[in-house]
Amino acid sequence: MSNLRIDADKCIGCGKCVKMCLADNLEVIDKKVHEKGTGCIKCGHCVSSCPKGAIELIGEEGEKPRKGWMDGSLISDEDLGKLYESMGGGKTGKEGEHVWMTTLQGEELDKYMDDAIGILKEHASDLPVVGEFEKWRERNDVLEPNPILWDGKQVMFIFSDSAERAFNASNKMIAKGFGMGIRGFHSNALMLAYKEDPEKLEAYFPGAEGKMHMAFVIGHGRRLIEPLFKPIEKVKGLFR
Numbered sequence: 001m002s003n004l005r006i007d008a009d010k011c012i013g014c015g016k017c018v019k020m021c022l023a024d025n026l027e028v029i030d031k032k033v034h035e036k037g038t039g040c041i042k043c044g045h046c047v048s049s050c051p052k053g054a055i056e057l058i059g060e061e062g063e064k065p066r067k068g069w070m071d072g073s074l075i076s077d078e079d080l081g082k083l084y085e086s087m088g089g090g091k092t093g094k095e096g097e098h099v100w101m102t103t104l105q106g107e108e109l110d111k112y113m114d115d116a117i118g119i120l121k122e123h124a125s126d127l128p129v130v131g132e133f134e135k136w137r138e139r140n141d142v143l144e145p146n147p148i149l150w151d152g153k154q155v156m157f158i159f160s161d162s163a164e165r166a167f168n169a170s171n172k173m174i175a176k177g178f179g180m181g182i183r184g185f186h187s188n189a190l191m192l193a194y195k196e197d198p199e200k201l202e203a204y205f206p207g208a209e210g211k212m213h214m215a216f217v218i219g220h221g222r223r224l225i226e227p228l229f230k231p232i233e234k235v236k237g238l239f240r
């Protein structure tokens with residue numbers, strides 16, 4: 001069964017997702033991406049890398065698998081530090097590349113979300129989640145999950161000089177988080193907003209300069225819920 005929903009109307013066949021797929025599960029045929037069926041591991045890298053928002057991860061019943069994953073509590077600074085450490089954050093790579101992350105929460109995240117939605121409204125008005133988000137804001141019901149962040153209250157933004165390095169670092173972070181009971185998902189909408197107007201959103205991240213590669217909604221997983229992401233260490237022979 002497929003883990004992806006691919007919108008062929010949005011796909012422009014650029015192949016960015018193909019390059020980022022750790023499982024070699026994607027290919028572009030006639031300018032549209034297709035799954036090869038070679039064992040998608042639900043890492044979500046294709047979702048984050050697509051400039052057109054053409055890919056979504058889906059769950060067992062064909063639904064978005066994120067609602068109800070997280071218990072709504074905040075990850076402590078100490079635990080965020082452990083996640084950062086697991087990514088090799090700040091260390092210079094062989095080619096002088098490095099990876100770093102910032103996590104937004106609370107009022108700062110609210111403000112960021114408003115700016116991101118403003119950008120999406122202007123540039124990607126056909127995105128249903130924009131309207132859903134605005135209606136959710138109007139209803140002002142604290143018990144109702146945010147249509148973009150669902151139960152997540154924090155978003156980790158991952159930056160690097162190299163997309164591949166950022167994606168590898170995020171895998172290490174996801175594996176570490178898995179062991180700590182932390183869950184997450186790549187936000188398609190937030191990455192699209194960044195791709196549409198990086199300068200506006202970089203006001204939140206001085207020094208980012210086009211280097212954001214991931215917006216990852218994180219939180220503590222609810223008990224007895226299967227993780228979306230398998231630790232990448234368990235998948236052998238996938239790194240190229």
Ligand code: SF4
Nearest residue numbers: 021040041043044046
């Ligand atoms: S979710 Fe990961 S493994 Fe699955 S197709 Fe996308 S990039 Fe490949």
Ligand code: SF4
Nearest residue numbers: 011012014015017050
């Ligand atoms: S990154 Fe997006 S637009 Fe490019 S081939 Fe993949 S699905 Fe299509």
